[in-house]
Amino acid sequence: MADRGDLLLEVDDLHTHLVTKAGVLRAVDGVSFQLYAGETLGIVGESGSGKSMTALSILRVVPKPAARIVQGRVLLDGEDLLKKSDEEMRRLRGRDIAMILQDPQTSLNPVFTIGNQIVEALRIHGQRAPRRRLLARAIEVLRQVRVAAPEHRVKAYPHQMSGGMKQRVVGAIAMSCQPRIIIADEPTTSLDVTIQAQYLRLLQDLQRETGLAMLFITHDFGIVAKLCQRLLVMYAGRIVESGPVRAIFDRPSHPYTQALLGSVPSIDIKVARLVSIEGQPPALWDLPQGCRFAPRCPYADQRCREAYPPEFRSPDGDPDHVASCWRLEEVA
Amino acid sequence: MATREAGLPPAAPAAAADAGASTRRRGWLRRYPVLPMVVLMAVLFVPALFSDWLAPHDPYQSYLRNRLQPPVFWGGTWEFVLGTDRLGRCVLSRIMYGARYALAISLVGIVLGAVIGTALGLIAGYLRGWTDIVAMRLVDISLALPSVLLALALAAAWGPSFQAVIIVVAFVLWAYFARQVRAEVLSLRERDFVARARVAGASNGRIIWRHIFPNVVNTVVVMATLQIGVVILLEASLSFLGIGVPRPTPAWGLLVADGRQLVVSAWWISMFPGVAILLTVLSVNLLGDWLRDRLDPKLRQV
Numbered sequence: 001m002a003d004r005g006d007l008l009l010e011v012d013d014l015h016t017h018l019v020t021k022a023g024v025l026r027a028v029d030g031v032s033f034q035l036y037a038g039e040t041l042g043i044v045g046e047s048g049s050g051k052s053m054t055a056l057s058i059l060r061v062v063p064k065p066a067a068r069i070v071q072g073r074v075l076l077d078g079e080d081l082l083k084k085s086d087e088e089m090r091r092l093r094g095r096d097i098a099m100i101l102q103d104p105q106t107s108l109n110p111v112f113t114i115g116n117q118i119v120e121a122l123r124i125h126g127q128r129a130p131r132r133r134l135l136a137r138a139i140e141v142l143r144q145v146r147v148a149a150p151e152h153r154v155k156a157y158p159h160q161m162s163g164g165m166k167q168r169v170v171g172a173i174a175m176s177c178q179p180r181i182i183i184a185d186e187p188t189t190s191l192d193v194t195i196q197a198q199y200l201r202l203l204q205d206l207q208r209e210t211g212l213a214m215l216f217i218t219h220d221f222g223i224v225a226k227l228c229q230r231l232l233v234m235y236a237g238r239i240v241e242s243g244p245v246r247a248i249f250d251r252p253s254h255p256y257t258q259a260l261l262g263s264v265p266s267i268d269i270k271v272a273r274l275v276s277i278e279g280q281p282p283a284l285w286d287l288p289q290g291c292r293f294a295p296r297c298p299y300a301d302q303r304c305r306e307a308y309p310p311e312f313r314s315p316d317g318d319p320d321h322v323a324s325c326w327r328l329e330e331v332a
Numbered sequence: 333m334a335t336r337e338a339g340l341p342p343a344a345p346a347a348a349a350d351a352g353a354s355t356r357r358r359g360w361l362r363r364y365p366v367l368p369m370v371v372l373m374a375v376l377f378v379p380a381l382f383s384d385w386l387a388p389h390d391p392y393q394s395y396l397r398n399r400l401q402p403p404v405f406w407g408g409t410w411e412f413v414l415g416t417d418r419l420g421r422c423v424l425s426r427i428m429y430g431a432r433y434a435l436a437i438s439l440v441g442i443v444l445g446a447v448i449g450t451a452l453g454l455i456a457g458y459l460r461g462w463t464d465i466v467a468m469r470l471v472d473i474s475l476a477l478p479s480v481l482l483a484l485a486l487a488a489a490w491g492p493s494f495q496a497v498i499i500v501v502a503f504v505l506w507a508y509f510a511r512q513v514r515a516e517v518l519s520l521r522e523r524d525f526v527a528r529a530r531v532a533g534a535s536n537g538r539i540i541w542r543h544i545f546p547n548v549v550n551t552v553v554v555m556a557t558l559q560i561g562v563v564i565l566l567e568a569s570l571s572f573l574g575i576g577v578p579r580p581t582p583a584w585g586l587l588v589a590d591g592r593q594l595v596v597s598a599w600w601i602s603m604f605p606g607v608a609i610l611l612t613v614l615s616v617n618l619l620g621d622w623l624r625d626r627l628d629p630k631l632r633q634v
Binding site: 016059062089090091092093094095098099101102106107108109111112120121124170172174280306 | 340461522524526527528529530531532533534538542543546547
């Protein structure tokens with residue numbers, strides 16, 4: 001087992017439902033995982049697999065009134081966040097757990113300068129200092145995220161900055177209160193590839209400097225390979241495979257993970273048609289009784305359709321590498 | 333009209349928008365709506381503030397020997413530049429004092445309406461649910477009630493008064509503000525910067541006040557400016573109908589009403605207050621248009 005920091009965050013059997021006219025959608029349906037200090041944990045999965053909903057549930061900012069966290073525990077330092085009062089929870093957001101959203105273009109308030117928005121983040125968490133001192137701190141944070149000429153940038157409005165620069169500012173706001181955990185929900189999807197690489201390197205550097213833990217939500221395996229130590233693969237609201245990134249890449253054990261990795265196009269091999277996974281993910285209001293991937297799985301048999309598989313150790317022998325697939329029972 | 337003669341396009345917004353060479357060449361004359369500002373100053377602000385010194389006569393004083401005197405260019409005298417009314421009161425002085433009422437009613441009424449409407453719109457739009465439903469039904473009720481009817485009721489209850497007019501104005505306006513603000517909040521609350529503020533631990537009050545309100549302030553200011561014209565017209569029509577500001581207060585609408593029986597022979601009694609209303613409303617609207625373009629944060633510089 002690799003070297004691990006202290007256990008920071010533990011999600012235990014989390015269920016988040018969306019109540020809609022079509023019925024109750026089980027967006028997150030029994031998700032459990034641990035996040036250790038200083039590590040980067042990746043979550044991959046298709047759109048609608050429950051990745052973002054899991055993240056929002058941890059911070060308890062699910063879209064009300066449709067979404068409801070119905071079951072489970074989210075333990076931070078052994079305290080259940082789901083049992084905290086709204087006020088306690090509000091104070092914890094940004095201070096202990098910060099979040100970086102998908103689109104930097106829209107996650108900054110257009111009518112305030114960058115400096116004011118960082119100062120505000122500091123003020124929310126009770127930093128009562130004169131404005132000038134907070135502004136100096138804002139400049140410092142901007143420098144930390146490698147924004148050039150931060151003394152000038154604090155006076156700029158969001159529309160005067162490029163997308164990559166804005167995402168750095170969003171990162172700076174997330175970093176400003178020195179949180180222990182950052183949840184990044186596809187922070188690079190709206191950036192172009194070179195800026196993406198820069199930003200990921202920045203996140204890595206920041207993590208090394210501050211030792212924070214990161215929960216990184218993405219659907220880009222390239223980013224996972226570069227950034228994460230451990231990986232969770234989600235499908236239809238559940239984690240189907242989890243383990244160290246290398247182990248999963250070397251030997252994906254769930255057919256879904258195999259199919260996902262198989263559909264990543266390679267530069268070296270020319271193909272006439274890109275590989276895709278046949279069929280559609282199941283409707284969340286009408287989940288199959290057994291394994292949720294069974295209708296699309298080339299190996300599915302009777303048992304798969306009847307009962308949801310428990311977690312089995314992967315045949316690669318790595319104790320942390322587990323997957324929920326009946327086929328692994330025979331191997332084990 | 334005056335606008336044409338001056339050879340200046342009244343609306344500077346077009347000029348404000350295309351920056352660069354043309355702006356530099358024509359300078360401030362192009363960048364600011366100078367003509368509407370000057371007209372407003374001359375017709376509304378200066379008379380409202382300084383009529384005690386500027387007006388040639390007491391607006392309530394009758395000069396019975398000089399009744400129905402025409403304006404100076406229509407065969408009258410310089411003593412009564414814009415002529416006199418049936419009771420021999422100086423039309424110019426009455427218009428100048430009337431500016432006070434126009435200004436006071438529009439300022440107080442609009443501020444009241446805007447504050448109430450904006451607050452309700454912000455809360456309703458942000459909280460949604462029951463608060464929203466109740467607030468919006470109130471808006472519907474308010475919009476369904478004819479303002480004249482309301483003024484009539486108030487006038488019947490308390491007698492026509494200055495305060496009643498202000499209440500009517502606020503009552504008519506708040507619903508428009510509430511509805512407009514709510515609509516904008518509905519879209520703003522889904523924006524990512526609100527979500528970001530939430531995950532950063534900002535409270536509801538803080539999000540509404542610090543993040544959403546500054547984004548609707550432009551709309552509110554522009555709406556308020558554009559309402560000045562509406563309010564002056566409303567005040568004028570209420571006074572004209574006798575349910576607004578009571579006589580003999582020289583409110584502009586009353587002045588128009590006073591001259592209506594003599595409009596063929598002594599046209600100046602109604603005409604000049606009418607022109608004052610027209611100029612004020614027109615300039616205020618042009619100014620409002622300019623403000624709307626000007627307050628776009630995209631055009632704001634560091």
